[in-house]
Amino acid sequence: MDTLRDIPGPVGALEARLDLPDGSPRAVAVIAHPHPQYGGTLQTRAVYEAARAFSHIGVAALRFNSRGAGVSRGAFDDGRGEQDDYRAALDYAAARFPGLPIWAAGMSFGAWVATAVGAADPRVTLLLAIAPAVDHYDYAGLRISTKPTFVIHGEADEVASIRQVRRLYGDMIEPKELIVIAGADHVFDGQASLVGEAIEDLLGDFDVTGEHEGHEDNKEERVKGRHGSDRGAP
Numbered sequence: 001m002d003t004l005r006d007i008p009g010p011v012g013a014l015e016a017r018l019d020l021p022d023g024s025p026r027a028v029a030v031i032a033h034p035h036p037q038y039g040g041t042l043q044t045r046a047v048y049e050a051a052r053a054f055s056h057i058g059v060a061a062l063r064f065n066s067r068g069a070g071v072s073r074g075a076f077d078d079g080r081g082e083q084d085d086y087r088a089a090l091d092y093a094a095a096r097f098p099g100l101p102i103w104a105a106g107m108s109f110g111a112w113v114a115t116a117v118g119a120a121d122p123r124v125t126l127l128l129a130i131a132p133a134v135d136h137y138d139y140a141g142l143r144i145s146t147k148p149t150f151v152i153h154g155e156a157d158e159v160a161s162i163r164q165v166r167r168l169y170g171d172m173i174e175p176k177e178l179i180v181i182a183g184a185d186h187v188f189d190g191q192a193s194l195v196g197e198a199i200e201d202l203l204g205d206f207d208v209t210g211e212h213e214g215h216e217d218n219k220e221e222r223v224k225g226r227h228g229s230d231r232g233a234p
Helices: 045-056 082-098 109-121 138-144 160-171 193-201
Strands: 014-019 027-032 059-064 102-107 124-130 149-152 175-179 222-226 229-232
Touching: 014 045, 014 082, 027 045, 027 082, 027 109, 027 124, 045 059, 045 102, 045 149, 059 082, 059 109, 059 149, 082 102, 082 109, 102 109, 109 124, 124 138, 124 193, 138 149, 138 160, 149 160, 175 193, 193 222
Parallel strands: 027 059, 027 102, 102 124, 124 149, 149 175, 175 222
Antiparallel strands: 014 059, 222 229
């Protein structure tokens, strides 16, 4: 891990961590955490596992606390300010890693923040939504984006039903892929490591040049964690 401890934000410093791969990174992922008023921070276990997985596949991972979370300056702003914080994190990533593709990722509330900003930002080339809280936020950015988009969701998510996530996924434009973690709740309690494994499965061989090899259209969803293996959805 890099020694980074904070990045500039719109209302003051934002606490941050940067996980680096061995060797030169091929892309940089910016990860937004779940809702801070419900305990979401850059240390949320699934966020940590996501950052670790990115570093394993050659991608630098920048995770940060939005305003008011951890020791970040400012106060919670119901999503508006948090999207501004995310834009600031993209600015930092673009300056720190000039020329590298930027991947927008987030979990729950953070998935809404990251995909809303990332879908509209031309520097972002890929979107990843972990446990998108589709019953609470409008994921219009995911519906209209033509960027490669990946979703990881818990089969037993009590905050955002898998049925609603499948409906959103059906509305999304190719290329896209969905991995469902068997039996997992919204925070992947006891199964957070499977989030990291899913990221490595989805993006380990992703072609950052834009050719998207290995991610053909009309891919079926995959279920991960049941009987220790992946399988197609029933």
